Structure formats: C-alpha cells, structure tokens
Amino acid sequence: MPAFDRRTVMLGAAVSVLFSGSSHAAPPKKDTGYYVIAEINAKAGSESALRDLLVPFAKSSRKEPGCLIYTLMEVISEPGRFLTFERWTDKAALGAHMVTPAIKAIVPKLEPLLAKPFTQIFLNGLTGAPANGT
16 A cells, blocks of 8 residues: 555545535536646745735636636645646646746746745546536
8 A cells, every 4th residue: 555645645635625516516427627736835934925926816817718617725734835726628728728928927926935846736527517617
C-alpha cells in the first residue's frame, strides 16, 4: 500500500467533498466537463498580497466562455495555501483561459509571492453534473 503524506490526504478529502454533489444533482452523463485543481502556496509574509491577486482573478475567470465553475479556496489551518476547483466545458475552453490577457498579466505578479511553483491536476469528469451545467 502506498504511503500518503498529510497534504495528499487533505487534498483527497477536499476533492471528495467537492465531488459529493447535492440532493438535486442531475443524472450522470457521459460528458461531464474538464476539471482542474490547482494548488498555490504563498511565501511567508506574502499571504495577503497573494490573496489580493487571486480573488479578483478567480471572479473574472468565472465569466470566461466555457467556465462552468471557478472556486478559489484557502485552507483554514494554513493561511496562504490556496486551492482552485475549476470546471470547464472541455479542454479547449481551459486552453483558451490559459492564454487570456488576464493570465499573462497575473503570472509575473504571482511568481515573487510563491513559496514554490503552483501545481495543477487535470481531470476528466466521469460522473456527476452534465457539461451544460443543468
């Protein structure tokens, strides 16, 4: 059995909560979208500055074509450790997001605030809400 560190267990728990759905969830469909979970960690003392960049970026990302969900979260017990949960209609929609002027503008501002490079996990949805968000 593989060994898991605390962060792996915590990330798994967060993902399971996010994917648990609600009582009014639609029946499963084959195409349920394209998902991303990102982790972004602030350098000590840069937590507030990083938060100030990420919150408006997340709000504007939600309005992009193909974005179904863009949720920015901060780990309660670890201020400055942020996770995003994103759902896009498909990989192409995420690709379009990754080359927007907003991405190009924020990346250089993020780099000096990060404790380590941010990570992304890309996932295909297999069950859950349909890609059209209904």
